[in-house]
Amino acid sequence: MDKVEVVVAHAERVTLRLGDTFMKIDADQARIAVEVQAMAMAPVPTPEVRWHQPPVLAIAAMPGTALGVLGAPSTASAAAWAAAGAAIRRLHEAPLPPWPGRRLDDIVAELDRECEWLVSTGTLPADLVTRNREVAEAALRPWTPAFIHGDLQITHVFVDGDEFRGIIDWSEAARGDAMFDLAILTLGHEERLDDVLAGYGTDVDRDVIRAWWSVRSLSATRWLAEHGFDPSAPGCEVDVLKARM
Template sequence: MGGADEGPSGRVRHDVQVVTVHGDRTTVRVGDVFLKIDAVQARADAEVEAMALAPVPTPEVLWHRPPVLALAAVPGAPLGRVGEPSTAPASAWRAAGAAIRTLHDAPLPPRLGVGRDELAARLAAECEWLTASSGLPSDVLAHHRRRAESVLRPWTPVFVHGDLHASHVFVDGGRVTGIIDWSEAAQGDALADLASLSLTHERHVDDLLAGYGAEVDRDLISGWWSYRCLTAIRWLAENGYGAPEELPEATWLLSS
């Protein structure tokens, strides 16, 4: 995506590409530079701090002059995308697991994550909205709410990315070349990261966990899949990603 080429005068031309636009922030790409425009300075500050602390490959910060954060592009290609088959090799999924284990074993960042009470309140609010507005069957919502409630238990906090979609992990062959979008990094539940990364990529879980190298409760990963889908649909719909019933998160709820 993107890059520089020759314009009619022979000068190098950089296309401006809009990567994401929503109510929280906008990201554009110019050549190999990403410009993140964030209305909340504290969120951008937290992202810069998290990347400095994380013991895994992250984008280079070129400059930060609020409200704009300039980041260098990372090499490689995304590990996958929600709702689409991943073409990354098994070695890439194992490398992603190893990188996430390195992150989770690192010293805790200073930022506190979301606690169980807030997670429970959000789940209740989103399920109420889904019941009234999504068109999804009530029995499907009830089933996944029960699964999602299983994650509302005590956990030992670790350094989590907090928004670890497969599209945020870049790989080249069997190595991780960069992990992007650290604005939600904080202390949190390790299984939330693993579940977010593997959402709709169930067939790669064995390789992911082999790289992670620790015993985990797979039922809780399934619970986090349900939680992530139930709590993401409204935000995605309201920010232009599609009608609720057409989103891959809704498709997953209906099929699982």
Template structure:
């Protein structure tokens, strides 16, 4: 969300059958077919105790947000140019969010995760996306994440490119439509997915006990349950997905 674009240029940031995000100058316009997601996003941004984009206006089905200064912490599948201190600052921001009062709406249950995990693993094997042994190995690992947890206020989709930094400071976190109550390790896993070299930096900034094995388990679960959605929404062949590379690399 850099502020250097010609105001006359329209950039399609994200576009698929469920939602689209357009950028015009320093304004981002999100159009979502599901107004519940927009409701959650607005409430989460107004209550989360971390920097978020300024809401300019809302007129269903659209939401306009001001650009954030700085640049994304990184991109999935690409090396991050951000400093270890910036990654640690991201961890500290996540801890602030997790220490906040719970949002009033629930998140996904362990049963919901388990059901989707089973369905997606079957799809991956049936469509020969990955060898059965890779799916089985990752499924066993993913299932260890589905233990009882104490819920916290989670972002719910804390991809590395949803965290913006300037230097070593977090300037804002975007895309709050999946915010809910959930497992703290889930946010930490999504943030560090594909960037295991920065897990230590994030945990240092987070400043609390973090089970690295649970983070790795959520890496497997996140990847196993995302591949089909990406394939069916026009993101290319699964062979090129960073998520598939993560699944192949998991021990």
């Protein structure tokens, strides 16, 4: 061990790597507590907790490699994506966590607030925002709560060859819509949805998944830009929105 690697750094949290240990420093101690409890409950492999001293959580590196990154083609096999889908199904069928998730009314209010900001500031064209707000409506309906990861980005799912190895970053885990997890995993990788569903099962509404792509991309664009990320990079959130036109 000869250096400290900064993995993620913004105003809300910082993740550092020292050898095979990751240290997460979070301004919201309740979020770290949720992460620890969610990993203990999840019926899928999660990182080993080495120690937890608020506001810091130290976890072991997850074996394998991430399914891919947003904005670039995934080199993982179709079998690996299917294995991830099967693991996510196990999570969604597990007993619910004791804490609630986000209320539908709050999601709708945030979405409308962000849409207004995107148009009023000229960040995105009004027709692009309007079309995606229409698409988003399919996701904004009552759902049967499932145990969801809540931030199932492609970089949070690890595989080794064709084998699923585990899932990291559980701070957003809660009760929620199972289709939201499937949407976040395949955001910007629509071509991999069939592979995921081969493992997850096909009893899903693809229109709802597509709708969550729009919800996520509209809602996250301002936050990403304000925290040092580029939602307009090729293959990222703005391209996801354009694909719905």
